[in-house]
Each structure stands twice: as structure tokens, then as C-alpha cells.
Amino acid sequence: MTRVSIVGASGYVGGELLRLLLWHPEVTVVQATSGRNAGRYLYQVHPNLRGRTSLQFVHPDKLEPCDLLFLALPHGEAARAMQRYTGLAERIIDCSADFRLSDPAAYKRWYGEDHPAPEWLGRFVYGLPEVSREALRGAKYASGVGCNATASNLALLPLVRAGLIDTSKPVLIEVKVGSSEGGASSTDSSHHPERAGAVRSFAPVGHRHTAEIEQVTGLSTPHLSITSVELVRGALATAHAFAVRPIADKDLWQAYRGFAKEQPFVRLVKERQGIYRYPEPKILAGSNFADLGFALDPESGRIVSICAIDNLMKGAAGSAVQCMNLMLGFEETLGLEFPGLHPV
Amino acid sequence: MIATCPECAAEISLPADTLESEIISCPECGAELEVISLTPPTLALAPEVEEDWGE
Ligand SMILES: NC(=O)c1ccc[n+]([C@@H]2O[C@H](COP(=O)([O-])OP(=O)(O)OC[C@H]3O[C@@H](n4cnc5c(N)ncnc54)[C@H](OP(=O)(O)O)[C@@H]3O)[C@@H](O)[C@H]2O)c1
Ligand SMILES: [Zn+2]
Numbered sequence: 001m002t003r004v005s006i007v008g009a010s011g012y013v014g015g016e017l018l019r020l021l022l023w024h025p026e027v028t029v030v031q032a033t034s035g036r037n038a039g040r041y042l043y044q045v046h047p048n049l050r051g052r053t054s055l056q057f058v059h060p061d062k063l064e065p066c067d068l069l070f071l072a073l074p075h076g077e078a079a080r081a082m083q084r085y086t087g088l089a090e091r092i093i094d095c096s097a098d099f100r101l102s103d104p105a106a107y108k109r110w111y112g113e114d115h116p117a118p119e120w121l122g123r124f125v126y127g128l129p130e131v132s133r134e135a136l137r138g139a140k141y142a143s144g145v146g147c148n149a150t151a152s153n154l155a156l157l158p159l160v161r162a163g164l165i166d167t168s169k170p171v172l173i174e175v176k177v178g179s180s181e182g183g184a185s186s187t188d189s190s191h192h193p194e195r196a197g198a199v200r201s202f203a204p205v206g207h208r209h210t211a212e213i214e215q216v217t218g219l220s221t222p223h224l225s226i227t228s229v230e231l232v233r234g235a236l237a238t239a240h241a242f243a244v245r246p247i248a249d250k251d252l253w254q255a256y257r258g259f260a261k262e263q264p265f266v267r268l269v270k271e272r273q274g275i276y277r278y279p280e281p282k283i284l285a286g287s288n289f290a291d292l293g294f295a296l297d298p299e300s301g302r303i304v305s306i307c308a309i310d311n312l313m314k315g316a317a318g319s320a321v322q323c324m325n326l327m328l329g330f331e332e333t334l335g336l337e338f339p340g341l342h343p344v
Numbered sequence: 345m346i347a348t349c350p351e352c353a354a355e356i357s358l359p360a361d362t363l364e365s366e367i368i369s370c371p372e373c374g375a376e377l378e379v380i381s382l383t384p385p386t387l388a389l390a391p392e393v394e395e396d397w398g399e
Pocket of ligand 1: 007008009010011012013014033034035036037060072073074075077095096097144145146147180181182183184185311312315316
């Protein structure tokens, strides 16, 4: 059994990692840290884990060596303490944004400061198996992924790979997201009377995940806007791009099918009948699937590409466990087969 | 018998006992398809119920 520990285990991503790893057949969770909850049982913070484990949170200072460390910390904390973490484990998967961008200049541009540990940037593989599968096999260090970036990237990749986008025209992406993206700590604006029922434009321009979309798709200026909606889990990216040549639905089917057939967690959803004719994040809660759909306006050549994910799963912990499976040579889908709930 | 979906271009294998004017669903895109001929096997989109909400 591979011994894994989770730093930042009381947060939402940490909780989701625990849910996946406690049921994973090839690993044992040895430690789960929380400074504020040290000594409390895991279920006292994550009630869905009741009866499954008698583990208690330990203070991050009490972290012991293990085979693989998951880091699920606030922005910047992983990079600042990388020396310590790499001394404790041979392999690290960091769910934060600290090691996602390979270019330190892009980091400075989007995060407003010099990278605290630039020497580590090149050593992390970008943690989205759909783009870095081969590099992840056997890798020692993997980054996490941005949830909005992942929904956007998966929406755009089939079109990018098939060379169908007219890059002289703008590519726009609107992402609608649930409240768990903000993590487990609250703010005035997340207070229930303020948040409930709100459709809040919180990043019409300037969202940091734009950098990850540029890096993954190679598109020079994707235009990204984020709106938070009445969901706890879930992200839905709707990307608009223009076709580089006259195309038909069949060309898009071919492009999307070509992409999806290589990806165990990508499904195509474009139905002419039924309840959910396009990707719907609601029915993906708890699942690692990314559902992709598309529509074409033949008049204007506009392609609308749609991707739904659970931000805590494909957008964070699910992809991280998929990376672990690749890094350790397990079946890529191990422990991640849950298909989601319906109705929910 | 192999026929091509007129919607998504998937190759669909039809059972040997398929009849003309039978309605089948495309396994890839879910379109309802009518078998309009067996020689050669040919499919056409069947009329469907439109979704009317969200107007
Ligand atoms: N939420 C999402 O949908 C999502 C998606 C993709 C990626 N991510 C990324 O994943 C990371 C975690 O996000 P989250 O939503 O789970 O955040 P969160 O709910 O706020 O959890 C943060 C965790 O970090 C711990 N922590 C804080 N400061 C620490 C320090 N200096 N050393 C050790 N532990 C510390 C916290 O517990 P204690 O303070 O008790 O120690 C808590 O367990 C973030 O970097 C985020 O960008 C999140
Ligand atoms: Zn079809």
C-alpha cells in the first residue's frame, strides 16, 4: 500500500481528497493536517466521512515522512514551504495555483508578484491528465489545475487539436460556477442571505485562470468571464469561437469524438431529446467526468463549446487522484469511477 | 448491416432483422433515426419533440 498524507485536509479540496483516497484500493491515508482542527476526528469537519476512519487531524508541524503528499493549501503556501515538503515525500501533488504555470513571467503578470520558488516551476508537470498524460506517468511532482481553467480548456481542446478555430477572431469563454470554488472559509459576500439566489459577475475580466488557458490551448488571448450562480458544486464553461473554414456538425462530431475517445473521463453530451441535452454540472456532483457538448451556427460560423465539471472533482481533487494513479502506475481510473447521481 | 448516422456520421451496425421504417436511436448522438431503406441501409432523422422552455 502506498502511504499518502494530505496537507490542508480540512478544506473543501482536502475533504474531497479524503473521500476519494479513503476508498482507494491501493493507498492508505496516514495523516491529514489542519492547524485549526488538530485533534478533532475527520468526520467532525467532513461529516460524510463518519464511520469510515478513526483518523484525527494533526497540526501541519507534526507532518511525518510518507510516499506521496497532497497539498491543498491557500495560494502561495505550498511554494513558500516546498523545501520542507519535498524533504518529507518523494512525490508531491499540489492542488494550488503555485506550480501550474511553467513561465515565471506569466506567474508575475497574473499573480502580481515574483514566484517564491521559481527553481521548482520546471519540475512540476501540469496536473491535467487530458493534456499531460504521458509526462505524468512516473512523475514525482504534479501541479493542480484551476477549476475554471479546466472547464474552459476541455471545452476548447477538441477544437484546438482539430485546427478548427479562426485565431484571428476572438475566443470568449463564460464560466458559471458554484460556491464551493471559494473554499471553506466565509466572507461577507458568501453569507447565505447575500449569496443565495445571486447571479454574481465576480470576474468579468482579469481572472487568473486565463493564464492556464493560454498555456494549455496555446490561444494568445482567450477572453474569460466568471459568474457565480446558485450551485454548491459545479462549473459550466460556454466557449465561443469562430470556425476557420465552413464546417458542418459532422466535422465537430469528428473533432470531439477524436478527443473523447482518448480520455476515460470525457463524455460527449449532445442529445436531440431527453432532459439534459447539453452538459449539466448538476448531475456530475461527486463525479470525475467532464461532459462536453457543442453547437454550430452555420450562418456565422460561431461554434459554441460547452463543458460541465464538478469543480472539486475534475476541477481539483479528482484530477489530482487521476494524476496520482498515473504517477504510481495504477489504472488511471482507479477509485474514480463514480458516475454521479440522478436525480439530485 | 452498417449505416451512417445523418446527424453525427457515426457508423451504426443494424441488426439483421431490422425492418424498413423502423425507428432506432444513434448510440453516439442519441438522434432518433428512421430506416428509410435497407438496400443500401439508409437512415434519416425522425421527427422529434422540440424543447420549448428557456425561450
Ligand atoms: N475549491 C475549489 O473548487 C478549487 C478548485 C481547484 C483548485 N483549488 C485550489 O486548492 C487549494 C485549496 O482550496 P480549498 O477550496 O480547499 O481551500 P480551503 O477550503 O480554504 O482550505 C484550505 C486548507 O489549507 C489549510 N491551511 C491554511 N493555511 C495553511 C498553512 N500555512 N499551512 C498548512 N495548511 C494551511 C486550512 O486548514 P487549517 O487553517 O486549519 O490548517 C485548510 O485545510 C487552493 O490553492 C485552491 O486554489 C480549489
Ligand atoms: Zn448519431
